[in-house]
Amino acid sequence: MTTFEPSPAVLRVAATSKRPAMGSAPENAVSLAMGEPDFDTPTAVIGAASAALEAGETHYADQNGLPSLRHALADKLSRDGLEYNQDQILVSHGATAGLASAILATVGPGDRVVIPEPCYSLYADLVELAGGTTVFVGLSPDMHWDLPALRDALVGAKLMVFSNPCNPTGIVHTREELLALGTMIEGTDTLVIADEAYDAIVYRPTVFTSALDVESLRERTIYAQTFSKTYAMTGWRVGYIAGPADVIAAASRVHRTFNGSVNTAVQLAAHTALETGHEVIDGMVASYRERRDLLLELLAGIPHLSPYPVDGTFYSFVRYDLDVPSEQVTAELRGQGLLVRAGSEYGPSGEGHFRLSFAADADSIARAATVLRSYFSSVPANEASLVRT
Ligand SMILES: Cc1ncc(COP(=O)(O)O)c(C=O)c1O
Numbered sequence: 001m002t003t004f005e006p007s008p009a010v011l012r013v014a015a016t017s018k019r020p021a022m023g024s025a026p027e028n029a030v031s032l033a034m035g036e037p038d039f040d041t042p043t044a045v046i047g048a049a050s051a052a053l054e055a056g057e058t059h060y061a062d063q064n065g066l067p068s069l070r071h072a073l074a075d076k077l078s079r080d081g082l083e084y085n086q087d088q089i090l091v092s093h094g095a096t097a098g099l100a101s102a103i104l105a106t107v108g109p110g111d112r113v114v115i116p117e118p119c120y121s122l123y124a125d126l127v128e129l130a131g132g133t134t135v136f137v138g139l140s141p142d143m144h145w146d147l148p149a150l151r152d153a154l155v156g157a158k159l160m161v162f163s164n165p166c167n168p169t170g171i172v173h174t175r176e177e178l179l180a181l182g183t184m185i186e187g188t189d190t191l192v193i194a195d196e197a198y199d200a201i202v203y204r205p206t207v208f209t210s211a212l213d214v215e216s217l218r219e220r221t222i223y224a225q226t227f228s229k230t231y232a233m234t235g236w237r238v239g240y241i242a243g244p245a246d247v248i249a250a251a252s253r254v255h256r257t258f259n260g261s262v263n264t265a266v267q268l269a270a271h272t273a274l275e276t277g278h279e280v281i282d283g284m285v286a287s288y289r290e291r292r293d294l295l296l297e298l299l300a301g302i303p304h305l306s307p308y309p310v311d312g313t314f315y316s317f318v319r320y321d322l323d324v325p326s327e328q329v330t331a332e333l334r335g336q337g338l339l340v341r342a343g344s345e346y347g348p349s350g351e352g353h354f355r356l357s358f359a360a361d362a363d364s365i366a367r368a369a370t371v372l373r374s375y376f377s378s379v380p381a382n383e384a385s386l387v388r389t
Pocket of ligand 1: 035093095096163167195197226228238239
């Protein structure tokens with residue numbers, strides 16, 4: 001009999017990760033747990049993939065991504081004072097592999113990586129995989145960055161990672177926050193990963209500022225993007241990173257070592273997605289907005305709950321004022337047929353919260369609110385006595 005012990009890297013991730021392995025939802029359950037659009041991929045994109053397959057686009061591709069796609073992405077990202085070329089773009093297996101490549105390419109044992117939290121739970125897992133040290137910095141009570149705390153934490157840091165708009169909080173970090181970050185790390189070697197996966201899903205009057213539009217950040221920024229959310233393409237597995245050529249070359253080495261090249265037909269379809277008219281995306285965002293309003297209206301008045309404002313993304317992060325761990329709340333809600341994500345998955349300050357995705361139909365949102373109302377209205381006396389002040 002052989003005995004097997006996972007590698008130290010796996011053990012490090014297993015010891016700290018709170019990311020659930022997502023399986024299929026139990027029958028009849030309402031799921032507001034998944035982070036994915038409920039729209040189908042635009043038909044032109046599907047057509048482009050099937051045409052590519054019919055045309056024999058079934059071979060390995062350039063390991064950095066199809067030059068035609070990288071060229072189009074470089075054009076899309078270039079702006080006043082910032083010119084990208086193809087060597088600064090890496091097409092990846094979703095943003096997941098783009099982020100993994102960027103973190104494994106830049107972080108070594110003992111390197112400090114600053115992550116404002118609550119935040120997307122993949123980042124800290126990747127830092128563990130790389131052997132780095134995660135330095136979580138709690139957000140301010142309004143879920144914006146705690147700038148003095150960030151300033152202290154960033155001293156000597158190798159990297160800072162954040163998502164903007166933020167999964168799970170739904171907050172859009174402001175231009176002023178980004179400018180303050182740029183000032184804090186000016187003159188240092190600290191790199192920044194700006195994961196802007198939800199940049200297209202922002203609700204007016206909120207205005208989104210990309211890290212690439214902040215002069216003091218752009219030189220040191222590894223920009224991470226995906227086709228998953230904007231174009232409802234989660235299952236296609238295509239994203240990209242962009243940044244300084246030497247950093248992208250290092251990330252490319254990691255990506256081709258793990259993944260080889262990205263599916264050729266999928267890259268051609270992604271290129272078509274880039275050319276998709278803005279009306280298609282605007283239509284999806286208008287629909288998310290209606291559902292955001294519905295969810296927040298239904299949550300208002302449920303005892304113990306305080307949702308944060310949602311400026312972007314399709315998530316509502318909800319605080320509850322009971323002294324019950326969020327994993328227990330999540331398990332109990334699951335027992336009542338509602339799937340949500342425990343706030344503790346997103347970092348220590350996520351405790352006392354849960355995350356709802358409103359990329360779901362109105363009926364599911366209404367059913368979810370009914371379960372939440374019943375659950376939080378019937379808090380047992382012993383738990384109510386532990387209510388936080
Ligand atoms: C902030 C953020 N970044 C990256 C990803 C991963 O996206 P992809 O499907 O491209 O791997 C997600 C998915 O939920 C996300 O929320």
